[in-house]
Amino acid sequence: MGLFGALNTSVAGLRAQSYALENISGNIANSQTTAFKRIDTSFLDLIPETGNNNQLAGSVATSSRATNTVQGDVQKAAVATYMAISGDGFFVVQKPGSFTDNNPIFNGVDNYTRRGDFTLDKNGYLVNGAGYYLEGLPIDPTTGNVTGSNPQVLKFGGDFLPAQPTTTVTYRANLAAYPLTTKHDKSVPGSELINVGDFTTNPSTVGTPPLPYLDNAASGTPVNSALTTPTRINGSTALSGAANTNSLAAGFAIGDTITVNGLTITFTDASTALPPGVNDATNIPIDSTVDQLLDKIDGLSGNAALSSTVTAGAVSLHTGLTSNLTVSSSNVTAFAALGFSGPVAVNRLGGGTAGAGVVIGSDAATFISQSIAGGATTGYDISGSPVSIQFRWAKMDSSTLGPGHTDKWNMFYQVNPNATGTATAWQNIGTDFTFSANGQLTPAVASVVLTTPNINGITLGDVTVNFGVSGLTSFADANGNAQVNEIRQDGFPAGSLQTVAIGDNGRVVGSYSNGRNIDLAQITLATFNGANFLKRIDGGAFEVTDQSGAAIFGKSGSITGSALEGSNSDIADEFTKLIVTQQAYSANTKVITTANTMAQDLLNVLR
Template identity: 65%
Template sequence: MGIFGALTTAVGGLRANSYALENVSGNIANSQTTAFKRVDTSFLDLIPQTSATAQLAGGVTTQSRSTNSVQGDVQTASVATFMAINGNGFFAVQKPGNFTDGTPVFDGVDRYTRRGDFQLDKSGYLVNGAGYYLQGVPIDPTTGNPSGSSPQVLRFQNDFLPAQQTTRIDYRANLASYPLTTKHDVSVPGSELIAPGSYSAGHNPLALGTPAAPYTDASRSGTTQNNKATPSVANTAATLLSGAAGTDSISSNFIAGDTITVNGQTITFMASGAVGNNQINVDDSIGTLLGKIDALQGTSAPNTATIASGSITLHSGTAFNLSVSSSNSTAWAALGFTGTVTATRGGGGGPGTGQVVGNDNSTFLAESIAGGAVTTYDISGAPVNLQFRWAKVDSASLGAGHTDTWNLFYQVNPNATGTQVAWQNVNTNFTFSASGQMTPAIPSIELTNAVVNGVALGSPVINFGTGGVTQFADANGNVQVNQIQQDGFPAGQLQSVGVGTNGRIVGNYSNGRNLDLAEISVATFNGTNFLKRVNGGAFEVTDASGQALFGKAGTIVGSSLEGSNTDIADEFTKLIVTQQAYSANTKVITTSNTMVQDLLNVLR
């Protein structure tokens, strides 16, 4: 071939370097294109078939070498629907063949791209800057799992998210071992407990079916008081109710006309000649007075038996609650009491009905402590405020046969009056050991056919979990609610969508709910660099690339974009090298031309 072979080889070199220059030019032009993959140039020598001793350097040809597997830098973006793939994989997309009434009609050809600048269009499709529509798998809102496995073009419309009725309430709390109810009195054992006998007849608030408790005696003790004797000593049953200085009489005298009222019945002080239980002489003894109080009260526990060291103890007995006061406050104080002395019997009432009626609402509030509240939802999504209260019904501090036991109530009607139900007992006894743990454990209870303020809630389950409710000492004497959360919500309209960290499209609704709407389909290929490039940074499958594979891709990063993998400095270096190689090939052509001219001159 000789000189003419050199000419054609040099022309091939020009063509090859022109091809390389075109790739360099395209890479530089797309250095700011989202997720652009640069194209490198491979030079291949072309060797003619000759003997081993006559081999030639040969010509050259070129071909493109893809860098689809080389990732560009991932940078944050302010648009919630922008996304990037960190690692291997491509977004599955489609492109419309045409539009009908503004609605895209897709050509059915799956394409793949790393360009993740997707945004919602007016029709609810996620479309990237090159006009490709994102594909994925819709999420079943009930199970939260993908509904199928085949990718489809995703569309999100401003439909309402249906309301969900509350079916579960997660509740965790600590109950104070000694509840500071309004009516508690630390000096009176059991005063912190709910007292069934103080409720309307036939309306025992304890758990349904609880047997009626027998009435038990309650007592109140006065302060220690001394007489007027010299030296002064503690009052006894023989101490008189009036007397001169230096005598065994109380420190301040009762006088004729004074009264002591016992449960509405009056004991009147007389100068002399008192008869019956409603009269007493001013010079009678404390023991006589206590006997008359016992007689009017009907108690079987005589007060005189409890006088010790100058302190008088009054008993309610089991027949009635006790209320005692005096018109002479000074003399009453000399007995160790001020104001009206009350003692409420324990126990009593009929069998447990598990309900508190309107007439007993104030009593119940005084004997229980707040247990928190949560907004629940009925089947239509209407909000209902569900309030809880705890009442302690027994205490281990009362001795043998008693355990720390509580009842939980929820409010049925905040405006209940008369015999209308105000609070409903969940009809479960919660008992606690000395260590403060529930024994036995009650993991959950069901509020069967719960109706609150006229709204039916169905039968939501209150889940306490393992050790969710405890009874430890609390200086504040109340319920410390650690968790109270429910699973219902009202209807809501889709307001925006974003990309979650788990590769899912998340819908943000007007009711505050965030719901997974779809799982983004990310494809990988065994022959990634053999995909066919099409406009807009997309690729199509070829025989050499293999079919798309799903499930082993990189992770999706929301609010981010992948940049071009073009390195400008590297491309400028290639540009210089390509220019030099091109110039060198032109020198070969010039030299070959000179040699041909010299050969033609030989013939002249």
């Protein structure tokens, strides 16, 4: 090759370093370009065919070396539709071939990119900063399953999400073993139960026989006696007496009466002055005690147990089993000194009629006072109209009543909050829930079905209330109410699409005006066996080549929402390569200068 071969080799060296410089300049220029993949330069020596003893270093050629598989830094972004790929893979995109009436017309040719700065345009397409339109697989909003297997350009319109009627209510709660209703009195077994005798129509499940009659009680407020030192009345407190004595603060007088279930007790002269026979069932001496008066009342009411008592200054009047109890007095002031501000009326527990399974309007207030709230949720009919589904629980039986009794509850839902007369206010769901001593539902009730409930004039389809395996319990609770741990339903009204966002699972999530978040599409990532052999095109996109192989779906990295991948071009590295390239270029020029000088010397030999 000789002198002129050296000149040619130096020129090739200049071309090679210029090529490297061009790649370096492009890498530096795109150091802030989203998901840019730098181009490195490969140098290839070109060796001429010579003998073993005459081998030459040869010339040089250059080629580009892609870094498509080298990850750039992933940084969080404030835009919900931005996304970044961690690991292998490319977004599948298309670029419109033309536009008609500002609507893109696609040519069906897929491109691939890692540039994830997608935003929603006016037509509902997700378009990145380079103008490429995102592809993916649509999702059925009803089932949540992907539809199809071939990626397509995604478009999200302003169509309404159809209303979904309520079909299922998931319910979890603990019912206090002893509910604190307005009727409860722990000294009276069964007082925490619904007293069906107080109802015109028995709200128990249809066909349930009434409980046997049970004793009930009405307690007065605690009151003090006439003693100067505040002292609660007791059984020995006199019904009439002087100041600062253990007598009622306001005593009864001769001729006063107390009426018990229509029968009258009359206050007569002191017992020492009474003629024979005056102190009988309907007369009581004025100097008698509270206990003696309570015995008279028990006798007239038929309460053979004579169980009315005074505890901590409070008089408790029991019905017994024979009849309900009404007590009043002609001396209102003295009656108030016993702790009763007005006439007493209390029904026996149990009794009533057979179960009808409903609470009628005239019984609604009584039902509310003898049951506990069970929570509420908003349901929807087929058109999306909302309706408040309210539940209440009533304890119907108690194991404390002895053999043959068990802790039994009924669940009700409200039908009409404004019901009056015989109109249905609450509906019994028709299932008895019985609990064992350890608070577990026995037998288990996994679910119940409300058959086409009509609530406040709105008819729903069949609604299944799911309790799960152990969703209902009846443990002790000092608050005495129903502790609802979960209550949710599956219906929703119609709604329009408001915003879209990208989830970390690679799904496009739509937020609707009805508060629902629905998966709309699954973003599809493509990988290649020869990813570094893809052809680069404008905007950080790539085309398939024979060397890259066809796109492969299903094995790729993960997608991070609200994030962007940065350029993998490092300024410091590029500056270092820039220095080396500049020095190599200068060295090649020195070779040319030297070869030129040698050529001049050769020409001078001929002169």
